[in-house]
Amino acid sequence: MNFAEKAVNILIVEDELLIANNLSHKLESLGYKIVGIVSSGADAIQRAGEIKPDLILMDIVIKGDIDGIETAVIINQKFDIPIIYTTAYADEETLQRAENTGSYGYLLKPFKQRELHATIKIALSKHQEAVKMQKLIALAAAKIENRDRFFSMAYHDLNTPLTTIQLSAEMLENSELQRGSGNLNKNVVRIKKAVSNMSGLLEDILMLSKAEYGKVSLNLNQINATDFCTSILEELQPIVTDKHLVTFRTYTDPVYANLDAKLLHHLLTNLLSNAIKYSPNGGNVSLELSCENQQIILCVRDEGIGMTAEDQEKLFQQFERGANVGKIKGSGLGLCIVKHIVDLHGGTISVESAIGKGTTVIVTLPFLAINH
Structure with a gap:
């Protein structure tokens, strides 16, 4: 079935009555329905809102203070109605103005019936496709919003019982200490560790979900990068074993940079904890800070198990882990989140690694301006 068989409603905007009537007759002979003829931009806008035609x-060149192109712009802003321009001449400037408004076609006077019919069919078809695309985009946006809401709800629903478990474990721990036995129940220690691991995984899933759909934004503040790195290493001391030597080296005077402290904390914590975790036999783990070309360079080195070139290619993908990790636990989400954080700052991240020879991760972050 073609568009003419669907009784398409058309509004004609034409200030020459003779031309408008002739056009109306041609359209009606093709099976279209003319729902109005107006001669000015103001009338066109009013009628378009009243009758909502399928096509205009x-x-x-029409009567009034605004021409047809200006009228089309206003109609496009208010209503989703396809518009075909008609004119007796076609200079380049006019064509360019018409194209910039996103028109659905262009017809030169005098109108040829076959050309008129074909242009209308193409315009209606293009508009239908545009409507479908808008619906798909809206559906995708709704799914993203629903997914984000789901993760937020899941995080809350799962984190609440985890908090309860954590508090219960701490009460048991205090109870053991008050008895003066001096020996903590191993089950209590396992519970606390499991809760900590699950809470960390929930945090990672929530952050990754937000990052993938553009829900994470930069909150820039000026920070002392040297002091910041020192504080991160102090926080990580509880997971450092006797077999590890964790050091911090800086190759620059204390430098101040505009960065997102919360995201940078997540980035460095992830990289350093990985360096410790994937060095099960111990060894040196270092964080190095330098500054070059208005960029901060953070380098995390370890002497751990390393990884193959094949694993490095998949390193920043979700749930991807090295083939040689063995029983070392991990979700495969951390480095994916790190990559998102680096990208948000407009920086770069690179990895150098080899099996049994450790891994070096280099993150470069530009000095960013704070927009007020």
């Missing part, structure tokens, strides 16, 4: 044939 818009003469560029």
Whole structure:
């Protein structure tokens, strides 16, 4: 079935009555329904809002303070109605103005019936496709919003019982200490560790979900990068074993940079904890800070198990882990989140590694301006 068989409603905007009537007759002979003829931009806008036609044939030169192109712009802003321009001449400047408004076609006077019919069919078809695309985009946006809401709810629903378990474990721990036995129940220690691991995984899933759909934004503040790195290493001391030597080296005077402290904390914590975790036999783990070309360079080195070139290619993908990790636990989400954080700052991240020879991760972050 073609568009003419669907009784398409058309509004004609034309200030020459003779031309408008002739156009109306041609359209009616093709099976279209003419729902109005107006001669000015103001009337066209009013009628478009009242009758919501399926298509508007818009003469560029019309009566009133605004021409057909300006009228089309206003109609496009208010209503989703396809517009075909009509004119007796076609200079380059006019064509360019018409194209910039996103028109659905262009017809030169005098109108040829076959050309008129074909242009209308193409315009209606293009508009239908545009409507479908808008619906798909809206559906995708709704799914993203629903997914984000789901993760937020899941995080809350799962984190609440985890908090309860954590508090219960701490009460048991205090109870053991008060008895003066001096020996903590191993089950209590396992519970606390499991809760900590699960809480960390929930945090990672929530952050990754937000990052993937553009829900994470930069909150820039000026920070002392040297002091910041020192504080991160102090926080990580509880997971450092006797077999590890964790050091911090800086190759620059204390430098101040505009960064997102919360995201940078997540980035460094992830990289350093990985360096410790994937060095099960111990060894040196270092964080190095330098500054070059208005960029902060953070380098995390370890002497751990390393990884193959194949694993490095998949390193920043979700749930991807090295083939040689063995029983070392991990979700495969951390480095994916790190990559998102680096990208948000407009920086770069690179990895150098080899099996049994450790891994070096280099993060470069530009000095960013704070927009007020």
